[in-house]
Amino acid sequence: MENRVINNEVFIEQTFNASAEKVFSAWTDPEKLMKWYAPDGCTFHFKKIIVETGGQFHSCISNPQFGDCWAIGKYKEVLPHTKIVFTLINADENGNPINPVEIGMDPDWPGETLVTVTFEEENGRTKMQLWRGLNH
Amino acid sequence: MVVFIFTQPNGCIMMQRRDIFQAIADPTRRMIIQKLSRGPQNLAGIIEDFGISRQAIAKHIKVLNECGVVSVTPKGREQVCEVRLAQLDEVSDWVAESRKVWNQRFEKLEKFLDDTSSK
Numbered sequence: 001m002e003n004r005v006i007n008n009e010v011f012i013e014q015t016f017n018a019s020a021e022k023v024f025s026a027w028t029d030p031e032k033l034m035k036w037y038a039p040d041g042c043t044f045h046f047k048k049i050i051v052e053t054g055g056q057f058h059s060c061i062s063n064p065q066f067g068d069c070w071a072i073g074k075y076k077e078v079l080p081h082t083k084i085v086f087t088l089i090n091a092d093e094n095g096n097p098i099n100p101v102e103i104g105m106d107p108d109w110p111g112e113t114l115v116t117v118t119f120e121e122e123n124g125r126t127k128m129q130l131w132r133g134l135n136h
Numbered sequence: 137m138v139v140f141i142f143t144q145p146n147g148c149i150m151m152q153r154r155d156i157f158q159a160i161a162d163p164t165r166r167m168i169i170q171k172l173s174r175g176p177q178n179l180a181g182i183i184e185d186f187g188i189s190r191q192a193i194a195k196h197i198k199v200l201n202e203c204g205v206v207s208v209t210p211k212g213r214e215q216v217c218e219v220r221l222a223q224l225d226e227v228s229d230w231v232a233e234s235r236k237v238w239n240q241r242f243e244k245l246e247k248f249l250d251d252t253s254s255k
Contacts, residue, residue: 010235014242018249026245036244039237109230128242132234 009133016128020081020121023128027084027117053078058095084117087135110134159203165196172206172219179215
């Protein structure tokens with residue numbers, strides 16, 4: 001696994017012992033997403049999720065200690081088994097964007113980021129790369 | 137130019153910040169940064185402390201200033217130097233935090249994929 005911080009971006013690369021189709025499906029099938037996306041001890045659910053180019057989501061990570069953390073976003077690009085690009089925006093329960101400061105986050109935490117995930121299969125294994133940066 | 141800073145057993149943070157790299161590449165500049173991290177100081181004082189030529193120190197301060205790490209404010213006949221690392225730290229805070237979250241997430245994804253493939 002390789003982690004990079006380039007200026008103001010997160011970059012993570014990891015190779016999984018699974019086909020690109022399977023890894024892609026883990027990102028695009030809401031039932032599967034719910035099984036791995038939440039941080040430890042938290043649960044994850046959706047009010048809305050349409051995983052296709054132009055589709056949107058409204059999700060919530062519930063932390064038993066800190067409560068609910070809502071997010072909205074739009075899938076800007078969904079290319080089967082290859083690439084997913086979506087925005088990730090701090091929001092409230094009604095799906096309105098909120099200032100991260102209001103929910104007690106650091107003032108420098110960006111309210112809106114762009115996440116790009118790519119999948120590349122080789123010999124039955126899949127290299128996945130994730131970028132998360134400011135949505136310019 | 138690239139800085140490799142290995143901080144975790146499972147990987148590394150690689151900072152590609154040309155300016156910062158230049159700032160910290162030189163041991164004298166690192167010492168200046170360290171010194172200024174305790175508080176602003178005027179240029180004359182720094183020169184005195186290091187015991188190297190005024191010209192050499194001024195050159196280092198100039199580089200640090202260009203890198204955005206040190207600000208230089210004229211005050212009367214003095215040049216007050218101040219380190220400005222806080223903002224840079226703040227920027228990488230969210231990146232570091234976010235990276236941590238995604239790393240954990242991918243551990244879970246890996247486990248999920250392993251679990252479902254064996255069935």
